[in-house]
Amino acid sequence: MRNMISRGGALLLAGIMLIGYSCKESFLEVPVTGQLDEEQLATKKGIEGVLVSVYGQLNGRSNRMASASNWVWGSIRGGDANKGTDPGDFSDINPIQRFEYLTTQGVIADKWSGLYEGVARANLVMRLLGNAKEDVTADDRKRIEGETRFLRAHYYFELKRGFNNTPYVDESVDYGTGIEKVVNNVELYPKIEADLQFAYANLPETQSVAGRTNKWAAGAYLAKVYMYQKKFADAKTIYDALIANGKTTNGKKYGLVAKFQDAFKAANDNNEESVFAIQAAANTGSVNNANPDFDLNWPYNTGPNGPGNCCGFFAPSFELANSFRTTADGLPLLDGSYNASGNELKTDMGLKSKDAFTPDAGRVDPRLDHSVGRRGIPFLDWIDHPGNDWIRNQANAGPYSPKKYAYYKADVGSLQDNSSWTPGYTAINVNIIRFADVLLMAAEAEIEAGSLEKAREYVNKVRERASNPASFVKRSSGENAANYVIGLYKTPWTNKDEARAAVRFERKLELSGEGHRFFDLVRWGTAEKDINAYLSYESKKLSGALGGAKFTPNKNEYLPIPQDQIDLLGKDVLIQNPGY
Structure with a gap:
């Protein structure tokens, strides 16, 4: 008899257990359907899959302005081309080619967010490597880290030459407790160099898969x-x-x-x-x-x-x-006489x-x-x-x-x-x-x-x-x-x-x-001279698109930090670039 519970007693016990569990927050923590956690991804197959996603962000995916092709940021700003098409189509590019950047422009925010998406994916691979399962060998670890750090360096290099110094975040930052406090007062080049130096020292000379660095x-x-x-x-x-x-x-x-x-x-x-x-x-x-x-x-x-x-x-x-x-x-x-009459x-x-x-x-x-x-x-x-x-x-x-x-x-x-x-x-x-x-x-x-x-x-x-x-x-x-x-x-x-x-x-x-062109002109220190000469000549041909456009030195070398990021994090955290 002592091992038996009556039907009424069983209902009472179930009720007590339900009350007990309902008082614990863990009762509400249900794994998200269709989503893998970091523990599940820490296998070789999982880590390799996430690494592919880091490569996948190179062209910005749905965010074309973040692509490494830089047809807007490098070629149009450098004078290789103009926006083309009609003034009203994708008009957000018009101020870019005229060097009338606005801190609220969507294409600038897209560039920022798309590059940080690449950084975030790379940092996830690095965290997974830190807790990798037994099927990840030492050679696997070295190669994967080399590829990942190469790609992270790429995304930060794009941020550096696009916006100058931006917040530096690596795999050691706890995304849930303080990324909003990462300020943009750290020089990025040493961080970029360190990642590329590791990749250069540790990656194999050839890879078995096309496209791998x-x-x-x-x-x-x-x-x-x-x-x-x-x-x-x-x-x-x-x-x-x-x-x-x-x-x-x-x-x-x-x-x-x-x-x-x-x-x-x-x-x-x-x-x-x-x-x-x-x-x-x-x-x-x-x-x-x-x-x-x-x-x-x-x-x-x-x-x-x-x-x-x-x-x-x-x-x-x-x-x-x-x-x-x-x-x-x-x-x-x-x-320069190629622009002269004749x-x-x-x-x-x-x-x-x-x-x-x-x-x-x-x-x-x-x-x-x-x-x-x-x-x-x-x-x-x-x-x-x-x-x-x-x-x-x-x-x-x-x-x-x-x-x-x-x-x-x-x-x-x-x-x-x-x-x-x-x-x-x-x-x-x-x-x-x-x-x-x-x-x-x-x-x-x-x-x-x-x-x-x-x-x-x-x-x-x-x-x-x-x-x-x-x-x-x-x-x-x-x-x-x-x-x-x-x-x-x-x-x-x-x-x-x-x-x-x-x-x-x-x-x-x-x-x-x-x-390449715009970034070349900036690193050579000739951007003001060459770009304004281009704008002066080209505006005579396309006055509607480029008439009155001017490159302003000590300002237009870099894009403004997106205003929505400053509004979100605070102007004491993100310092705006000069001139904006």
Whole structure:
């Protein structure tokens, strides 16, 4: 009898137990359905999965303004292009190209939040590694930490050169008890360097999976960070090793692809020139795996692949196109006379596609027609660019279309994705660092070391590839589409200032539209001079879009800290950048 409880007693006991449990908060703590906690993720499979998500944030995913392509922040602000399209479409970019930044602009907040999302994902991997299960070996741990710290350094580098110093948060910060108190008074470069130095020392030289960062990509990025701080000797040491010994993921030695245009072709992704790139894939069942960076940046409406193309953004500038003018020796006009009357490229500005037009017959660098879509020149393997019919609003954008990251007709349905609202999603990888960029930065470092002839050698390597006749844009007859004249620097370099000018201009030509120009101008200390010269010239062509625009020194080098972040955390925690 003593082991038995009556029915009434059982109900009473159940009631007492229920009262007891209802007084404890743990009774209310129910695991979230469909969500894994950190304990569950601490396996090798779980950690690798989270690491993939850190890579996945490189293009910003749904937040295009956070992408490492920097087509707005690096190329439009640097004068490679204007916003293009129509004034009313994505009007939040209008003040960016005019250097009239507002602290409340959504695109600036998007850049901030998208980069910190990348930081948060990297920090989660680091925390998981601290409690990793037995199936994570010592070699796994070293590789995963190297990749993670590389990616975290990337996100902080983007924050640094975008906003200057921002709050530094690593895996040691308790997100639940005080992240709001992290102030932005800590210099970021030492933190970025430490992560990249670890990655450079610990990552393998090659990886088994395309897109994974390796030792050499970490070295290239570390050297780049050194260049931004004018640590030229440190950068040169790494560049020497990388150029001599660096290998791609598949073990092939780094080099320049034979044809300039093949560095931007989906069929040629992860080639020997690709040091570190955002990976993309089309027709996988999810358009989220494709490249979303340039879905807006296609010839408008009746452009390649028929109606439905969007939206005429990212129109190359007059100033950029003129920069490809060459001398009789095939060298660039380093004195700036490419914008002078008689040297400017002939355009169809103000003409309809039905109006007669003959393309410019003067000498040009062949990279022009791989970088700028212009009337009368074949647009990849589609048709000759028809001019105004492919421009949404010529008075606002000018006569040119972006071309470098356009997809080929041969790619349709395979390396181009038709499963979304626009056919602009592709399998084209976006290079964050390519070998031509490495060679030209190495040339800069050599100049500062006094090795001007080595710098000339590196620049000539880049120009020699551009001069390959097999890569020239051809008409159906087999003739060159324009008067392509490009030569090497044959006279020894003996003057540092002249050598610097040559290397800097080569970066402008070689890397146009790849998000570098604005940041180059700022680190060289020439942003005020060069950007205001660009705005003064370009505003005469596009007065509605750029008339009265001006770069203000000691202000416009950096974006403002988003006002919503200051409102949330307090102005004693986040100190606004000067001038805002």
